[in-house]
Amino acid sequence: MSADRVPVIGLTSGTIPSDEQHRPPRVGQNQTYVQALLRAGAAPLLIPNLADRHLLRAVYERLHGLLLTGGGDVDPVHYGEVAHEKCGIPSPERDETEMALVRWAVDEGKPLLAICRGIQVLNVALGGSLYQDIEAQVPGAGRHDWYPGHPRTLRAHRVACLAGSRLADFMASRSLEVNTLHHQAIKEPAPALEITGTAPDGIAEAVEVAGHPFALGVQWHPEELAEEDIRAQGLFNALAEASKL
Numbered sequence: 001m002s003a004d005r006v007p008v009i010g011l012t013s014g015t016i017p018s019d020e021q022h023r024p025p026r027v028g029q030n031q032t033y034v035q036a037l038l039r040a041g042a043a044p045l046l047i048p049n050l051a052d053r054h055l056l057r058a059v060y061e062r063l064h065g066l067l068l069t070g071g072g073d074v075d076p077v078h079y080g081e082v083a084h085e086k087c088g089i090p091s092p093e094r095d096e097t098e099m100a101l102v103r104w105a106v107d108e109g110k111p112l113l114a115i116c117r118g119i120q121v122l123n124v125a126l127g128g129s130l131y132q133d134i135e136a137q138v139p140g141a142g143r144h145d146w147y148p149g150h151p152r153t154l155r156a157h158r159v160a161c162l163a164g165s166r167l168a169d170f171m172a173s174r175s176l177e178v179n180t181l182h183h184q185a186i187k188e189p190a191p192a193l194e195i196t197g198t199a200p201d202g203i204a205e206a207v208e209v210a211g212h213p214f215a216l217g218v219q220w221h222p223e224e225l226a227e228e229d230i231r232a233q234g235l236f237n238a239l240a241e242a243s244k245l
Contacts, residue, residue: 007064007243009042012098012118014071015049015091029069032223033115037067039226039233040240047101049093056097060104065111065214065243068098068118070221073184079129086133086183099125106192111214111242113235116182119207119217126190126209133183134203142201145183152224156180159205159220165196166216167206170238171231178205178220185219193217214242 011033016026027048037044045063050056060066075090076083078099083090098118102125105112114122120130131137134144146156155177161168168174176197186204189195197206197218209215218235225232 005244007042007240008045008062009037009065009067009239009243010045010047010059010063010101011037011067012069012071012094012101013046013048014069014094030223032221032226033067033069036223036226036233036236037240040236042236042240042243047097049091049097051093051096053100056100057104060101060110063110065239066101066105066113067239068102068112068114068121068217070116070118070181072117073132074117074120074124074130076130076132078124081129081132084132084136086136095121102126106209106212106215109213111239112209112212112216113239114215114217115223116219116221119219120184120186122209122215122217123186123190123193123207126192128186128190128193129188131185131187134185135183137187138185138201138203140201141203142199144180144185144199144203146179147181152179152181152221153228154179155225157199159197159199161206162194162196165194165206166208166214166238167196167218170216170234172234173231176231178222179224180219181221182219213245214239 073088222232
């Protein structure tokens with residue numbers, strides 16, 4: 001494949017704090033995202049958190065697609081709530097960076113795949129809200145926070161996919177077994193989103209942006225499964241294909 005046909009996919013990043021070896025804070029992301037994009041034939045580009053919107057826009061305009069990655073909790077101030085005691089410490093720079101990227105991509109039709117925290121950012125950026133802690137706020141919910149102490153590939157529950165959805169098409173199935181590494185979830189979906197996948201307890205596990213060429217969010221971590229699971233890898237392949245257009 002010639003370089004001019006390789007889709008460049010931007011993936012959002014987190015800040016790794018200084019450690020006991022006295023290394024300064026770093027920008028980083030799990031390699032499983034990068035490897036899944038490489039297998040899809042895409043060129044990954046790590047996006048730092050940028051407060052300067054002019055600089056962020058310069059990065060965004062060079063991308064053919066966007067991957068919103070997992071990470072910490074979104075600040076509930078963005079959906080009009082005070083922080084629950086089980087809500088994690090927010091990253092204002094990451095929240096602002098990712099929500100700007102989401103809004104641009106949705107408004108302009110740029111292909112977008114949002115994973116775990118990413119589906120939550122997608123929902124909040126478009127006007128939705130979150131359960132700040134599933135165990136505390138959703139009576140009768142199953143366990144979704146199978147971490148730490150468990151393999152990241154542990155398939156802990158099933159997801160029912162909406163018939164006719166892009167998710168069901170890409171995964172070639174109406175029912176999936178997925179890993180689950182989150183304690184927050186969509187509460188009120190944004191008006192532009194359609195829920196296309198649910199857990200047995202009713203928690204939203206996948207969404208799509210109505211009328212968008214390719215904007216899909218999943219609550220699980222397909223990048224951790226993709227090396228061994230062709231259906232999980234299919235999500236990244238679909239993002240890469242959409243980003244070539």
